[in-house]
Amino acid sequence: MSTESNAQRKRQPDRPFYLPKGETTSSRIITEAKESLNNRTGLQAVVTKRPCTPRDATRSLFGATSTRAPENRPPSSFSLGSRHFDGSDTSRPTSRTRLQPINHTPLFSALTEEKPKIPSEEEVESGLLPPKPPSDPNKVQRGKATRTRLQQSTSVESSLSSEVKSRVDTSDVKSVDEPVRRVHSGPKERSAVPVEERGEGDGREMPHRAPSSASVRSPPRSAESRKGSGGTKRTSSAGSTGRGGSAGKREEETAEEVMFYSQNIAPLLERMTEASSKKDSKKLGQVTEDLYALLQKENLLGRNCKQRTTILKSIFKLLDVDDSRIQLKLARLILAFKVTGNNLLSACKLVFKISRNEKNDPEFLKGDILEILQDTLRSTDPFSASEALVFCIGALKLLTGNATIVKQLVKKDCIENLAILLNSINKNIRDGSEPTTQLGNILVQATAALRNLADTGASRERLLGCQAIESLCLIVDNFTSDGDLMLNVSRIFSKVTLHTDCCTALADHPTSYKSFINILQKHQHKSDVVVRVSFVLGNMTAKNEIARLRLFQEAGSFDILLSLFRFYLEQDVKNQGKEVKKEVTEDGTTVNKTEDVLIKVIRVIANLSINENVGPVICSNYQCVDFLLKVLETKDVSSSEELVLNTVATVNNLSFYNTKTSAINTLQVRVLEALLKLVLANNMEAMVEACRVFANLTRQKVVRDFLAEQKIDRMLVTMLDSGNREVVYISCGVLINFMVDEENRPMLKQEQGIRKLIEVLRDFSRTDWELASLVCQILWNYSGKITSSNDCFGQQESHDLTEILLELLDRDSALDLSFKEEIDDEMTDYFEETWTEQFCPVAEQLLQRIETHQTDLEPLDNPSAS
Structure with a gap:
């Protein structure tokens, strides 16, 4: 184990434990001070890095990892040319007006007894025109036009109804300037059909077409149409x-x-x-x-x-x-x-095809094509033109892979437009529409685009402002079975929940906990989804006490977490000794996907256990503790550092609760053996985390005796030389418990522990009164059977200790800080409070004990030595 000498430690800048390196601000100082205090109580929230997603180099609609069947998704590759466009632009807005059923009357039912006159061919050609359309487009009458076409297709020798014959001379007939295509018209006549007849x-x-002599007169034009x-x-x-x-x-x-x-x-x-x-x-x-x-x-x-x-x-x-x-x-x-x-x-397919080539990205920054695409997004109905919308948003999704285009899209309100689309789909589903596969295809593109847009600095405020987080929660409720969609949503949340305001918005949503548990339950074996949802839950529970309680109280939540823990732990054990394919992230690092899931799931358990009501329940769960110990027993900190450290941190949180039903206490032999392996490893952080657990477990004498046999107490004294403030703090925390036992006290003096503790007081006390208080508590416990200060501490140590305690108990001297201008009034008040309430009481008693047992008499020489 490598440690630093006293001289090396003294040469390091003397900074308080709550002052961050580099430029400081009052808010950062207070935040880090509070975080440090939380860690020192024995409970700590676990921090982990966000899961990284490799960039899809193929630039396709659904990516190589999509679980969609080919028949349920549009293709990303296709041929496209002028022949795929309709020259007449036959597209027409679909009418949503429900038409009345047609009361069809058979052609010959209207015949009278008198045989009607058969019209000539010229009369048929010139007279049988479709009726004039009604003024109200929502009251289209298709019955007459249908019967007219039926009558036109009937043989000339057939009898026509009086209704049809009477229509020829009425004002309902169209102008001759509006010719129609007849069923039996020739090629020449068909070529002259106007566009509107084709839709x-x-x-x-x-x-x-030149009007025939039998044509009906066109109605007179209005005055407005005669202008110009x-x-x-x-x-x-x-x-x-x-x-x-x-x-x-x-x-x-x-x-x-x-x-x-x-x-x-x-x-x-x-x-x-x-x-x-x-x-x-x-x-x-x-x-x-x-x-x-x-x-x-x-x-x-x-x-x-x-x-x-x-x-x-x-x-x-x-x-x-x-x-x-x-x-x-x-x-x-x-x-x-x-x-x-x-x-x-x-x-839209053409634009998508162009956007697939990354070399074309600069062309989308020219002109207003980005505005046109967003206008198309806003104006296209996701229910009647769903496939077009898939390709339109798919193009935007591919373009968001370009950092420059992303910034432009954010400025042009792309996040807000996509949020409006999500809200529209949610509203229609709430009103009774079915969550179809095509809607899912649209949402996969929209959420993938939002995932990329969420990376910009201004995106968080926009996502919160347009309530996109709430809309995404509803999407989860409606499309839980859609693995591709859930992956995209979890990716968005894994980005935005790095920020407290987004965590709060998500934690406050009434269905968020249930939604995430449903995703985990539905997609247990889809590691890409599980790792991100677990990461989101870990973020939500890292700093929010209410979130910890609400998640744990959600029906089946902890059972799902244990089920995931068991499955991926078994997968990891099976893979041991085998060459596991690792995923390469965007920054070039490799990730073991199974280990990454375990890291995130264990982190959720660690954060849940901080809650004083939840922690004792988890601590009593033998299955959970057994899984944690299996991780420590099967994994090596040198190759799986984050997984091992997260697991030890979770064990530390659980060991904080010294209840009768504690599985940690029952299985403490396994716990100690697993931690000893970490103490002996050449990893300072693992050693510190293990010592945190020792600080909790050494409340029991049997644990102190076991660790003393393993010489852990001597190792802790050696760690006092470390320049790491937290390492020194943890070492002191465990030594306090060791000094309760009289048989362990001589070791402290033998290992030069008294001198090292005095140096800790001199070096750290003015910037960390909590640590100074721990040093005094160690010396107080150590001197429980004191008869002479010089005999107990050593003559020089007793003298030095008296001087430094007198100095530190003087208010003006103790609180005269060279770095005082770096902290605000709130932090100054806290600093004075810890000196007054934590350091002074124990330091005064220790000083009094030392002074009471001091004597000026020289100790007698040993007679046998003369």
């Missing part, structure tokens, strides 16, 4: 897919709009096509930027442009370009037009 109309001009009639009129159906318009509603372009398109937009589209044909990527990219800037300036993005479909068709034809930078610019244009349906899905 979408976004302003594309279509050739009109100086030029040719064009019909448009841009409103047909507008969110505020009615399906089928047509708007006419003004002369100014026609001219603007032909003079400004059309030339840019032609130049884009020309550049694409010549494979001039640079020119194509520039013209695409010019078109986007023009449309943005004129407020023609979204659904405001009546030539929207024409522009989109031109853009779709250019998507076969090989340059991903151009594809991204084109995808931005498509998404800016607020496409829906298949085109939205294809555009």
Whole structure:
């Protein structure tokens, strides 16, 4: 065992135990002082590092470790080109209006006895037009249109109902400017069908069919539609897919709009096509930027442009370009037009495909593509367009792997937008919707993105401000069986619970404890999930006394912890002697996953046992103590340092409770043998932790006798030379108990312990009155049978001890500190309080005992020596 000499110790800066190294602040001083005091009482919260997650180099939707079946998730790799986009942009917002059932009347049931006149083919072609759509889009009447199509498909020789014939001459007929596709129309007629008949109309001009002589007269235009009639009129159906318009509603372009398109937009589209044909990527990219800037300036993005479909068709034809930078610019244009349906899905897949290549990350920092993606995230319904949303958020998730992009996304409220999505899904599930696989796929991408966004400095405040932590707790309740999702959520919590405010928010949530226990129970054998959930629970219980009690009181919580302890301990024992594959973390270190789970689970038990109501219960659990001792008996501190140290710290917390049912006391022989192995190891921290347990166990004489036989008391005296303040403190704590036994006292003087204790008083007392008090208690116990101070302590030691006690008991001398300006008033009050209440009472009694038994008489020489 390596120790430091007195000279070496004195050369070290004389700092109080609560002063941190480096720059100090009042809050840090007080915090560390309180933590040090908690450790010295025998109970301590265990600290461990956060589980590290290797970066997924594949940049895929679900990663290589996903437990999802291939058929339950969209693929990360796919082919995509212009053919995957609909030229007519057939996407249309789905109506959520529940339609009334159609009262269908058979065609021939309405026939009268009189045989109706069979209309001519010309009458059929010109007269059987669909009815005018109602003014209210929520009251669509499909019955008449359905019957009309049925009648059109009937043979001309069949009799038509009087209802159908009477409809030809009514005002419900559409204008001849709105032709329809007939069932038996030829190829030429089908090619002239307007866009809106195929489900979408976004302003594309279509050739009109010449009206026949039997056509019905078009209804007169309103005064508003006649404005600006100086030029040719064009019909448009841009409103047909507008969110505020009615399906089928047509708007006419003004002369100014026609001219603007032909003079400004059309030339840019032609130049884009020309550049694409010549494979001039640079020119194509520039013209695409010019078109986007023009449309943005004129407020023609979204659904405001009546030539929207024409522009989109031109853009779709250019998507076969090989340059991903151009594809991204084109995808931005498509998404800016607020496409829906298949085109939205294809555009999101295209952006995702581009984002998979890390080399493309700089392109996402140009322009406003990040804003467009977030706007798509906000405006896309997770229930009707779930797959598109998976790829949209999936792209954002991949981009959050870039530190620069992460900062931009946080500034652009990406955390808040994702929180809104989580809240929306939770609300719909609360209202009765089922938590489907597709929703789970969306949430896996959203939580993975949040996991990366949580790393920035400003993210914690944003997560708390938008109540994302509460939303994530509800996600856990609704999707507990989803292993991928639970892994992402636990990763988020493992990051944010490093901070007290987030720990408090999570601990205050009414279902958080139950949710985490359910995850552990559902995914016991999924180590990636277990290690992070255990880490989160360890963070919650590290400083929060209420959290310790609430977690332990949660039904089945401690049984689950013991079940995990048993399973992973058995796995570790099976792996001993075998070459275990270790996981490489982001910082290049390797981690044994089984050991890492044990570290985190044991830490939760250690933190729970700090509670004065919970600790005695755990201390009485023989199974728990047995598992802890098996760890100490099977693991070596040199290869599994953190696991062993956490286990000893847990044993120390449990040994603090000296109850009749204590399993530690019952199994104390195994405990002592396991700890002796650590004392003999060349590891100072392990030795200190073992001595903490000795400080509790040496309250029993049988333990003191056992350790004295092993010469542990002599080792403790040697440790007084250590320059480590905490090592000295722990050594003193155990020596106090040893000095209770008269037969152990001579050892202290024989090992130069009196001189070493005096040096400890001289070196540390003014900065650590607690330690000074322990030294006085050792000397008090040691001198229980004193008859002469010189005989008891030694002549020089007695003199030095008297002088230093007189000095330290003088208030002005004792509290005149050179570092006083480094602490605030609160810490100064605490410092004076420990001097007054802890040091002075025992120091005064010791000084009085020394002075009472001092004598000036010289001791008689031994007659036999003359």
